[in-house]
Amino acid sequence: MAVTIKDIAQAAGVSRGTVDRVLNGRGKVRPQVAEKVRRLASEMNYLPNRAGRELAAIKRSLRIGFLLPGVDNGFFEDILRGAQAAERNLSDFGVSLLIRQVKGYDPETHAEALRELGAEGLSGLCVTTVDVPETRRAVEELREKGIPLIATNTDLPETGRLSYVGCDYLQTGRTAGGLFSLLGIQEPRVLIVTGSKEIEGHNLRIQGFREVLREKGVSFHETGFLVCQDDDRLAYRLTKEHLLSLPAEETPNCIFVAGAGVGGVCRAAEEWGLSTRNPLVLPFDDIPITREYMRKGRIPATICQEPFEQGYRSVKLLFDYLVGGLRPPEHYITRTVIKLLENLEEHHHFPEGAEERGEGTHADP
Amino acid sequence: MAVTIKDIAQAAGVSRGTVDRVLNGRGKVRPQVAEKVRRLASEMNYLPNRAGRELAAIKRSLRIGFLLPGVDNGFFEDILRGAQAAERNLSDFGVSLLIRQVKGYDPETHAEALRELGAEGLSGLCVTTVDVPETRRAVEELREKGIPLIATNTDLPETGRLSYVGCDYLQTGRTAGGLFSLLGIQEPRVLIVTGSKEIEGHNLRIQGFREVLREKGVSFHETGFLVCQDDDRLAYRLTKEHLLSLPAEETPNCIFVAGAGVGGVCRAAEEWGLSTRNPLVLPFDDIPITREYMRKGRIPATICQEPFEQGYRSVKLLFDYLVGGLRPPEHYITRTVIKLLENLEEHHHFPEGAEERGEGTHADP
């Protein structure tokens, strides 16, 4: 039988309340007593019991906010599904979620939404947003109000956020590079399409991609670098123009898409490319449009980042922090998952005791 | 606030004890009362609260057994690490693990070990073994003794096991096929090396591999089919003989390895193959020797099955069944994970509230 708060109280000759105060920093305790309790707790290898804590937490009933972009390409839905799975999973412990989806990426709108959420009296917040001064400021304000916050999918470094839950963008880029080199394309000519030069994740992916090819000694030519603002139509137009602007023999045989806009790129490739597989398109994440073009053979594989897990884990870590006092790691990095047509479909189950894993569309958990 | 057993007791005009008896089938209850309680529970949408159950379960302190082969290639260590992570994770609820590793795959030894574990007075059992009559019989005996059992990694169908936790072998094979087709090998000649014709998993992988190539219209020639008994030295010898027996132009340019023995196959390919990458070797799982040959370029990628998750989940599902009365799904299928050199390394964290995820070597969760 493990050591309990009661054992410590007994050993220290104080009450359980006092031990609780010392170990969890609530209320005042005489320094000598506090010291003694701490020493005993450590000597006796005391570890708070989760079951006890969780049971007692029911009375409190936590509300956790979740902000995310309402961009309609399926990706954020997966994060959302993860968060909701966590909510169901933790509903036994009195957790409920307040979800706020904001259309688009407008900095002011996001900052505004953050402030609104801050006024809701929530116990904590998970946030998927853009890393710009406006949102950073809003996050700092929240921290000052004492609301713990987790940055999901996109980090907000040095804003006092509790933790970053998301992928290793450099690794996803490197993996794309590794995959590319396996394809054994003759005379590789690559067009790079990014969402925005301001988005760290996109830059890291491109960097990782180039890095690996250099390391492997794959000599390739970059035919161009397009910035599509994560917009499908713009991606279509720019890609089309690029393809038309070059003589057939200089046309890219692979298009690397670091951010959103895959649909547009693929459509352009379909209409103006040389064949079904030329140029190939190398995108990230598993969204409906990506699947469609994988089936058509235009996309050989896609590199994913477990959005479901990101949503799930963000809520879970926040819960553990709030209820258990467990500080989450600075970075909780999800896996870099390569998906082909053959391993696209995952099986559904009921993890964590009874809840749906909900891995239908998404990239994972 | 959710409905509790207390609410139901009140509504039904009985005590909480009676409700517990009805809902969990312990002791006798007058049929009409039982009926009423059941009806009310369903009407009021009663769901047992996990925190409460788990807290009460501490008194019981469950012991769970885990049997697995002690084959020394690193794969089973990952399953074990997963199981131990679950143990640490659930230690707050009084769970402890009794681990039994058995050298090799001898049916009688495994059956014997199962019987010994059955005599230990355990609450439940997770088993990674071979699916042969001897072990099946032992498992049936355990079921008759009322000991719930989960088949981990290798199913033991129709033995009354509670659940199968493992990969979809057909999918892993199909994914290997998909990957192979991406490699764009000219005039593919494939040598197939399997562990045993009696192992369903190996057969399914081969089937999946062939299936996909057929579907994709990749015409390839099979240069041979070797059975290496999952033995490295035998794999080496057979592969070597095969490579030497053919004229250079008929030699395989890819070796598909469905089971163990990758080390031997790679060594033979190294010594008798045409070059560093010819023949390529296409194996499964992520073990040290596989990594070594990935670095050398002999293995382009490996298809993994989340052994860590398998170990973790097996214990967790058994716990939820024993404590929460939650029946696990018939099949809990882990993901098919493609690993390249670039996404081999995963990040470590502390999941499930405080425990080490322990994802060093392994494939997962």
Add this chain to the structure above:
DNA sequence: TTGAAAGCGCTACCAT
């Protein structure tokens, strides 16, 4: 067959 009550470990509140 049923009820009452103790207790799992922790938190929170009310006295002192």
Add this chain to the structure above:
DNA sequence: ATGGTAGCGCTTTCAA
């Protein structure tokens, strides 16, 4: 500043 106690939801035991 500290102790005592009720209670979170459930299981289990002892009486009746």
